[in-house]
Amino acid sequence: MNIDADLAQAFPDTPEHLAVLRERLAAAADSSGLLDVAYRTVDSPVGPLLLAATEQGLVRIAFAGEGHDAVLQALSDKISSRVLHAPARLDAAARELAEYFAGQRRGFDLPLDWRLAAGFRRTVLSHLPEIGYGHTASYAAVARLAGNPRAIRAAASACATNPLPVVVPCHRVVLSDGRIGNYRGGPEAKRTLLTLEEAA
């Protein structure tokens, strides 16, 4: 007889039970202050979104095209390797996003952790909510809002590297000739968001 096989059989994999233990671990890590980065994914009209939050607030929203595994690795490198799938911390964000995508919410009321945007980029991003729901502004207008009218390219690069797309509405920034311009989630996603806001 094969003792290895018998041992393996006596202690089988128990994926469902393990899932329960992992859920408990996430809760215990959170309450002991060890959960530096919590994440979950949500479905949306612009594809699955990865949501990540520190104890300070929402820190990253990522489109599928960015590669969710690569984004998690980057969060681990830049913030902390104490990263767990822990949906509870992102309940409010998931709810507000669902309301937004259903056309029932025009602004977000979530604590944000801005640590992935620094300097002028952060200044630019912090002014984006001033562009109202359903409106658009040019990159030049955004540079003006941020207090540096000549920094149009810098304003564009701030939008292109927005760590919190959708919630921080860089999709409302378009080219001055009316073309839609680039977007972290691809131009199609940008068009979807603008169409949604026009319709609601």
Add this chain to the structure above:
Amino acid sequence: MTGKQPFEAIVAAHGGTVLRVCRAVLGPDADDAWSETFLSAMKAYPDLPADANVEAWLVTIAHRKAIDVTRAAARRAVPVADPPERVTEDETDGTGDIAEALAGLPTKQKLAVAYHYLAGLPYAEVAMILGGSTDAARRAAADGIASLRKNARQGTHQ
């Protein structure tokens, strides 16, 4: 620059093995040891050297947690009129003859079998966890396996 993996990937890759080891060593008390192991590991993870053997590191932590759980259980082992319900009693996936036989082995043999055969650690790593030489770890595992074989033969003859 790419540093170490997010901790979630560590739990995904090694959670099952650590649970098997906890069950082999502890039986129904395994869940608490598993949780304690990963909570401690998560705390220490940022300081773990990038080239460390993660599985051996986790089994080492689980080993210490199992000792804690065993000691705590021994302290609590006073007869009570109304023992608390154990939710996991019926689904001790580790039951069956071989699990029982393993539980009945001398501690060193049981641990050597669990860490080598269930966790897949080389004897050098097993020896680091148990103390003593690599040869002693190999002998303890071999003795344990011999007992399990004997037990299984007796079982089938009955």
